[in-house]
Amino acid sequence: MASESRTIKTFECTARHVNYPTHFLPIDTTNPKEKEKCVRFTVTELGPVCGIKQEPFKIGEIIAVCNGCLNAFLARTLVRSFINSKVTVCPICPYVLNKDEIKLTHLEKLRLQIDLHNENIDLREYHLEQRREELKTLSKNHQKDKRTLDKLWDPDDQSSSNEDPEIKQIVTESRIKDEILFENSKKTKEEEIDRFSCLINENKEILSKLLNEEKKIVEAQETKQFIQWRNEMTKKALVISAFALVFIASFKIIQYNFFCSFFND
Numbered sequence: 001m002a003s004e005s006r007t008i009k010t011f012e013c014t015a016r017h018v019n020y021p022t023h024f025l026p027i028d029t030t031n032p033k034e035k036e037k038c039v040r041f042t043v044t045e046l047g048p049v050c051g052i053k054q055e056p057f058k059i060g061e062i063i064a065v066c067n068g069c070l071n072a073f074l075a076r077t078l079v080r081s082f083i084n085s086k087v088t089v090c091p092i093c094p095y096v097l098n099k100d101e102i103k104l105t106h107l108e109k110l111r112l113q114i115d116l117h118n119e120n121i122d123l124r125e126y127h128l129e130q131r132r133e134e135l136k137t138l139s140k141n142h143q144k145d146k147r148t149l150d151k152l153w154d155p156d157d158q159s160s161s162n163e164d165p166e167i168k169q170i171v172t173e174s175r176i177k178d179e180i181l182f183e184n185s186k187k188t189k190e191e192e193i194d195r196f197s198c199l200i201n202e203n204k205e206i207l208s209k210l211l212n213e214e215k216k217i218v219e220a221q222e223t224k225q226f227i228q229w230r231n232e233m234t235k236k237a238l239v240i241s242a243f244a245l246v247f248i249a250s251f252k253i254i255q256y257n258f259f260c261s262f263f264n265d
């Protein structure tokens with residue numbers, strides 16, 4: 001009953017969700033356990049994807065499903081979409097969601113930080129590329145203007161007005177001003193390029209540490225899961241061995257009794 005009042009259900013993404021997303025399509029059932037498994041995955045050529053970011057789900061990530069429309073989202077992406085939002089509505093349907101129902105694990109919080117750093121790097125690389133293009137255009141236009149003024153300044157060209165002292169003065173001043181303007185603009189763009197490059201490098205350094213931390217946690221979880229699996233297998237093997245021993249012992253007893261009674265007869 002408790003699950004029915006929930007607005008969001010969460011679960012860990014498994015290989016079955018990734019490989020067989022259509023197996024989770026809503027079915028007409030009154031069984032709450034079966035209902036709990038129903039998900040309307042958005043499937044692309046990359047497999048089932050998050051309804052917000054449209055990026056494929058990875059095994060081990062936490063999926064959040066809106067109980068109104070049954071569409072699936074990456075839990076940490078849904079949490080992020082709720083930040084600074086007073087009304088937490090499903091990104092696909094108008095169903096109001098209770099954000100407190102999503103509890104992010106330490107690993108998912110770490111992955112949220114990784115997402116933010118990746119987005120920051122992408123945004124800054126975009127701005128960096130823009131500034132580089134602007135600098136190229138600036139230099140190109142400056143060279144073009146320079147060539148135009150060089151034509152006016154050509155001393156071999158007798159027909160031009162370069163012999164006129166007033167024009168000569170205007171051209172000289174214009175060249176100096178243009179050069180100063182260009183150098184200033186160039187310096188500003190170069191400073192911006194350096195600033196974005198530094199920020200990107202800082203982001204990449206932090207990202208590398210976060211990715212290492214994520215790797216350690218995932219490896220620790222995998223080791224824990226392996227130890228659990230090994231312990232379960234050992235228990236099963238012990239139970240099977242015990243049954244086998246009981247079976248063999250029973251068989252031997254029956255065999256012994258049968259032969260004893262046969263020879264006694």
Ligand SMILES: [Zn+2]
Binds near residue numbers: 067070090094
């Ligand atoms: Zn919804």
